[in-house]
Amino acid sequence: MPTDAFPMTAPAIATTLAGLPLRTPVLLAAGTAGTLTEMADALDLSRVGAVVTKSITRLPREGNPTWRILPVDAGMLNAIGLANVGMDAFIRDYAPRAASVPTTVVGSISGFSIEDFVAVAAAMNAVDAIPAVELNVSCPNVKHNTEFGSDPPLLAELVREVRAVLTRTRLFVKLSPIANGPLKLAEVARAAIEPSNSAPSGPNQRPGCDALCVANTMPAMAIDVETRRPRLANVTGGLSGPAIHPIAVKLVHDVYRTVARDSQTPIVGIGGVLKWHHAAEFILAGASAVQVGTGLFADPSCPVGIAKGLESWVRRQGAGNIRDLVGQLALPA
Ligand SMILES: Cc1cc2nc3c(=O)[nH]c(=O)nc-3n(C[C@H](O)[C@H](O)[C@H](O)COP(=O)(O)O)c2cc1C
Numbered sequence: 001m002p003t004d005a006f007p008m009t010a011p012a013i014a015t016t017l018a019g020l021p022l023r024t025p026v027l028l029a030a031g032t033a034g035t036l037t038e039m040a041d042a043l044d045l046s047r048v049g050a051v052v053t054k055s056i057t058r059l060p061r062e063g064n065p066t067w068r069i070l071p072v073d074a075g076m077l078n079a080i081g082l083a084n085v086g087m088d089a090f091i092r093d094y095a096p097r098a099a100s101v102p103t104t105v106v107g108s109i110s111g112f113s114i115e116d117f118v119a120v121a122a123a124m125n126a127v128d129a130i131p132a133v134e135l136n137v138s139c140p141n142v143k144h145n146t147e148f149g150s151d152p153p154l155l156a157e158l159v160r161e162v163r164a165v166l167t168r169t170r171l172f173v174k175l176s177p178i179a180n181g182p183l184k185l186a187e188v189a190r191a192a193i194e195p196s197n198s199a200p201s202g203p204n205q206r207p208g209c210d211a212l213c214v215a216n217t218m219p220a221m222a223i224d225v226e227t228r229r230p231r232l233a234n235v236t237g238g239l240s241g242p243a244i245h246p247i248a249v250k251l252v253h254d255v256y257r258t259v260a261r262d263s264q265t266p267i268v269g270i271g272g273v274l275k276w277h278h279a280a281e282f283i284l285a286g287a288s289a290v291q292v293g294t295g296l297f298a299d300p301s302c303p304v305g306i307a308k309g310l311e312s313w314v315r316r317q318g319a320g321n322i323r324d325l326v327g328q329l330a331l332p333a
Helices: 087-098 114-125 152-165 182-193 242-263 276-285 294-298 302-316
Strands: 015-017 020-022 026-028 050-052 069-072 075-078 104-109 132-136 170-175 211-214 218-220 237-240 267-270 289-292
Touching: 020 104, 026 302, 075 242, 075 294, 087 114, 104 114, 114 132, 114 152, 132 152, 152 170, 152 182, 170 182, 170 267, 182 211, 182 242, 211 242, 218 242, 237 242, 242 267, 242 276, 267 276, 276 289, 276 302, 289 294, 289 302, 294 302
Parallel strands: 026 050, 026 289, 050 104, 104 132, 132 170, 170 211, 211 267, 267 289
Antiparallel strands: 015 020, 069 075, 075 237, 218 237
């Protein structure tokens, strides 16, 4: 092993998320690391906390026409449109390989109806090597014409229905940032944590989700001022990367302090993590782990450097483990 290599087990940053052991708290974000192992050529997957799959829908999807991904100042704009192989091909061609992936695999799910989400969740629940699913609720519900992630009663119904088919798999819910403002997002987060007063179920005996992922891309657009056309074929898309990081830190801070801390629901911070200190900010704001998306496009091996930086930071802070620093933001008196 080269001397600068990150040790396979670094106790200071080894952590757990809803009881799921993670080698490091640095995860690869949905849709930015391929369907399952496509990043393996560029990044040693045994050195990340988990790979979140591309969001899988019940039926295969071609996604939006190009251009559907482009760089903008301080970030990236995408309107991929959930291009993916679909549930059947995922279960047939990818799921059997999940057990040989050298890190934890989290299955991301998208859908346009509750039935869509439930079908994919049930299929993933049958795969032993997928110990958690992550619901991407930033997609419109066809029937209600609203995003699951900005409609607390609809989200509560979705969580209840998905929870009912997960007999062994943890449930993470990835919130949309457009339910903005601390009260509104807290309301959405609460719907995911406490969807009903029904009896607790699932691996952690919770009625709702086991973890919240905060958050996703911000709705955005870019215009070519010479042609006066939108730069994305879809006209609008989602902004990711450095530009959204401070926004996501505040969302994590708000969700942690309003609902997650008291209900002991762990948070995964997502948005513009390119360096270790971005991840550390999320930890202090209340996240137990982070995901890296856009950072992989700039440097596919950045999660390893981020984990290294976190380990040094934990030591400098005099903490025994990164868990001791979760939510330890020093607020002015
Ligand atoms: C090209 C691209 C594709 C994405 N696809 C998905 C997806 O399929 N499902 C999902 O939940 N999020 C998807 N995302 C959002 C990322 O998982 C992440 O939430 C977002 O990019 C913010 O993190 P970042 O700033 O580190 O990129 C995608 C992002 C990008 C840039």
